[in-house]
Structure formats: structure tokens, C-alpha cells
Amino acid sequence: MPTDYSSIDIPFVIPQTHRIRTTEDVLGPDAAVLLDVLQPSGALPAKVQVWVDSHLLDCRPELPQQIQSVLASRPEQVQMAGSVQSVVGGEPCKNDPALIEGMLEHFNRHDLDRRSYIVVIGGGAVLDAVGYAAAIAHRGIRLVRLPTTTLAQADSGVGVKNAVNWFGKKNWKGTFAVPWAVINDWKLLETLPDRDFRCGFSEAVKVTLLKSREAFDRLCENAPRIAARDEVASAKAIASAVRMHIRHITEGGDPFEMLEARPLDFGHWSAHRMEPLTDYTLRHGEAVSIGVAIDTMYSARMHGFPASDARRVLDCLTDLGLPVSHPLLDDPEQLRLGLEEFRQHLGGRLTITLLEAIGKPIDVHEVDWPEMQAAIEAVRAYQLEKPPR
Numbered sequence: 001m002p003t004d005y006s007s008i009d010i011p012f013v014i015p016q017t018h019r020i021r022t023t024e025d026v027l028g029p030d031a032a033v034l035l036d037v038l039q040p041s042g043a044l045p046a047k048v049q050v051w052v053d054s055h056l057l058d059c060r061p062e063l064p065q066q067i068q069s070v071l072a073s074r075p076e077q078v079q080m081a082g083s084v085q086s087v088v089g090g091e092p093c094k095n096d097p098a099l100i101e102g103m104l105e106h107f108n109r110h111d112l113d114r115r116s117y118i119v120v121i122g123g124g125a126v127l128d129a130v131g132y133a134a135a136i137a138h139r140g141i142r143l144v145r146l147p148t149t150t151l152a153q154a155d156s157g158v159g160v161k162n163a164v165n166w167f168g169k170k171n172w173k174g175t176f177a178v179p180w181a182v183i184n185d186w187k188l189l190e191t192l193p194d195r196d197f198r199c200g201f202s203e204a205v206k207v208t209l210l211k212s213r214e215a216f217d218r219l220c221e222n223a224p225r226i227a228a229r230d231e232v233a234s235a236k237a238i239a240s241a242v243r244m245h246i247r248h249i250t251e252g253g254d255p256f257e258m259l260e261a262r263p264l265d266f267g268h269w270s271a272h273r274m275e276p277l278t279d280y281t282l283r284h285g286e287a288v289s290i291g292v293a294i295d296t297m298y299s300a301r302m303h304g305f306p307a308s309d310a311r312r313v314l315d316c317l318t319d320l321g322l323p324v325s326h327p328l329l330d331d332p333e334q335l336r337l338g339l340e341e342f343r344q345h346l347g348g349r350l351t352i353t354l355l356e357a358i359g360k361p362i363d364v365h366e367v368d369w370p371e372m373q374a375a376i377e378a379v380r381a382y383q384l385e386k387p388p389r
């Protein structure tokens with residue numbers, strides 16, 4: 001006999017706060033910004049464990065000492081749980097299950113709980129790996145991210161996802177989890193090699209193309225200055241990308257990507273395919289630059305995106321010092337599986353976001369492969385004419 005509660009569908013909302021801070025030197029004069037987000041648990045100080053990207057540590061061996069002094073400055077509020085831990089930097093940290101096990105063991109050894117904090121300082125890969133471990137431990141330990149690459153500051157670090165690579169597939173294992181706080185610190189970018197510094201701005205181009213012609217114009221204008229690491233131009237471009245990104249997450253109505261479309265993945269179906277095909281020698285930001293170039297050209301051929309704007313997108317990426325092509329594009333068939341992998345990841349029918357105009361994204365469910373091949377050829381031809389800086 002059915003009861004009045006035999007079938008219930010009740011939508012509900014979970015209150016979340018996305019805390020984002022910007023600092024000049026968070027382990028120096030701006031340390032209070034970090035300390036202020038580490039709230040104690042009642043009368044007890046907050047337990048804090050810190051994990052740092054190994055390549056950042058190679059460049060700044062003084063960091064552990066600095067972190068310890070900052071955290072020791074408020075003993076009534078903060079208590080360090082063990083010494084500063086190093087995580088191998090870059091994609092390798094997302095490819096090794098033993099590393100995730102090691103992190104969980106370390107959390108357990110220091111009795112971290114749901115009111116403890118894990119502070120992770122590193123590039124997008126380290127943020128993803130440590131963030132994943134933090135999200136599954138006790139169903140979520142508070143995570144404070146200090147992104148140390150432009151890509152992580154402009155994009156992944158302010159997002160609500162984490163992931164590791166599994167079954168040889170990128171980001172196969174992961175969770176959606178809103179970080180407790182994100183602190184974008186300028187000084188932490190100082191030791192970043194030029195190649196990695198430029199990488200982040202491909203995601204900035206991506207988000208401006210989705211959201212705002214004005215922001216895109218500004219980015220194009222500042223691209224040569226950003227490639228030369230001009231602080232004001234670069235910091236402004238990151239801040240603008242962050243604003244558009246967090247507005248998308250907090251006001252876009254689909255922070256955990258339950259709907260068909262995933263607009264922030266514009267240009268990513270081919271990028272995600274190229275990364276493993278190059279054994280991750282191509283950086284995520286470079287792969288995204290090429291992927292954005294391809295999908296822009298395809299949008300121009302198929303969806304009325306103005307050809308003159310398509311040219312500007314490729315010029316902007318090139319002025320930023322980013323590649324728009326790669327030898328893999330000589331044989332576009334190699335990329336084709338990327339579309340199927342993209343569909344599989346989301347489930348259901350294929351949905352990719354393309355552009356009708358700058359600031360006017362559209363969802364598309366079918367890709368005309370010969371036209372896509374022609375778009376890829378156009379990108380190759382552009383790069384031959386205008387090589388990367």
C-alpha cells in the first residue's frame with residue numbers, strides 16, 4: 001500500500017561560502033590573511049598541516065621555516081600537525097596512487113579531523129592531488145589552497161574540483177568540494193619558470209571568450225606585457241579571470257556540473273586528449289591554448305563566429321607566448337578520440353561548448369569531423385605563418 005511518502009522529490013540548497021583572498025606576500029607582511037582563515041575549533045587551536053610542491057621548495061628552500069614561523073606566531077589559534085610536507089610537483093603527483101595513500105596515512109597519523117586544516121601550496125597538479133586526499137579523508141577536511149602557478153591562480157585553484165589520473169585517464173578519480181579558502185599570492189609566483197608563467201593565461205583567454213568582449217579586448221591589449229611578466233598587467237588579468245570564474249561558479253546555477261554543458265571546458269576536449277598523448281610534456285595551459293584555437297576556428301567555420309575575431313584569438317594566444325599548434329595536429333585522427341572521451345566523462349550525449357560570438361557561448365551536440373579537420377588545418381597553417389614567440 002503506497003504511503004504519502006512513497007515518492008518524494010525535495011530540492012534543497014546547501015549554504016557554501018567561497019573565500020578568496022589576494023595578497024602580495026602571504027608568508028611575509030600579509031601573513032594575517034592566512035592566519036585569519038584558520039579559525040580555531042572552540043577553545044582548541046586549529047590543527048594545520050601544510051603540503052608544498054617539491055619544485056617550489058627546490059626554488060625556495062627557506063619556505064618550510066617561513067611557514068613554521070608564520071603559524072607559530074598565533075599559538076593560541078593555530079597548532080601545526082607535523083612538519084611541512086613535500087609533494088612531487090607537476091603531473092606525476094596525480095599519476096601515483098601510492099602518493100595519495102601516503103597523504104591519507106599522514107593525515108591519520110596526526111589525527112586530522114573535519115575541523116582541521118590542510119594548507120596546500122603548489123601548482124594545479126599538487127592542489128588537485130592534495131585536494132582530492134583532503135576531500136575523501138573524513139569525507140572532507142578543510143582545504144586552504146595557495147596556488148603557485150598563474151594557471152592555478154586564474155583557474156583551477158579558485159574552482160571547486162579536484163582529481164587524480166586513474167586507469168591512464170586524466171582526472172578520472174575526483175570530487176567536487178568547495179575549498180575552505182583560496183589565497184592568490186603574487187610572491188609565490190616569482191620562481192615560476194617563464195613557460196609555466198604564460199600557461200595560465202590560456203585559461204584567462206578561455207573565460208573571457210565565454211563571458212566578456214571587454215575583458216577579452218583588455219587581455220589582447222596587455223598580452224605582450226603579460227608575456228614579459230609585467231606585474232600590473234599580469235595581476236589584473238588573473239584578477240579578471242578569477243572574478244569571471246567565481247561568478248560562474250557561484251551565480252551560474254551549476255557549480256557541480258550536473259547539467260549537460262560544461263562551458264568552462266571550452267577548448268578542453270582536444271586539450272585533455274593531447275596531454276596524455278604527449279606523456280604530459282605538453283603543459284595543461286599549452287594544451288588549452290591549442291584547444292581554444294581549434295574550437296575557435298571550428299566556431300568560425302560552423303557557428304558564425306566572426307573570422308576577424310578568430311584571428312584575434314589566435315593572435316592573442318601567440319602574443320601571450322603560447323603555442324596554438326603542435327606536431328600532433330599533423331594527424332587530427334589522433335585527437336578524435338578526445339570527443340568520445342569527453343562524452344563518456346559526462347555521460348549521455350556529446351555536449352561541447354562553442355562560440356557564436358565573444359561572450360556568446362552555445363552548446364553543440366554534434367561535431368562535423370571533416371569541418372573539425374579543416375579547423376585543425378587552419379590552426380596549423382596559422383602557426384606556420386606566425387610561429388610561437
Ligand SMILES: NC(=O)c1ccc[n+]([C@@H]2O[C@H](COP(=O)([O-])OP(=O)(O)OC[C@H]3O[C@@H](n4cnc5c(N)ncnc54)[C@H](O)[C@@H]3O)[C@@H](O)[C@H]2O)c1
Pocket residue numbers: 053054055056059088089090091094122123124125126128148149150151152155156159160161162163171188189190191192193196199283284285
Ligand atoms: N581542478 C580543476 O578544476 C582543474 C582545472 C584546470 C587544471 N587542473 C589541473 O591542474 C594541473 C596543471 O596545473 P598547473 O598548470 O598549475 O601546472 P603544474 O601544477 O603541473 O605546475 C607546473 C610546474 O611548475 C612547478 N611549480 C609550481 N609552482 C611553482 C613555482 N612557484 N615556482 C617554481 N616551480 C613551480 C610544478 O612543480 C610543475 O613542475 C593539471 O593536472 C590540470 O589537470 C585542474
Ligand SMILES: [Zn+2]
Pocket residue numbers: 155203268284288
Ligand atoms: Zn583547464
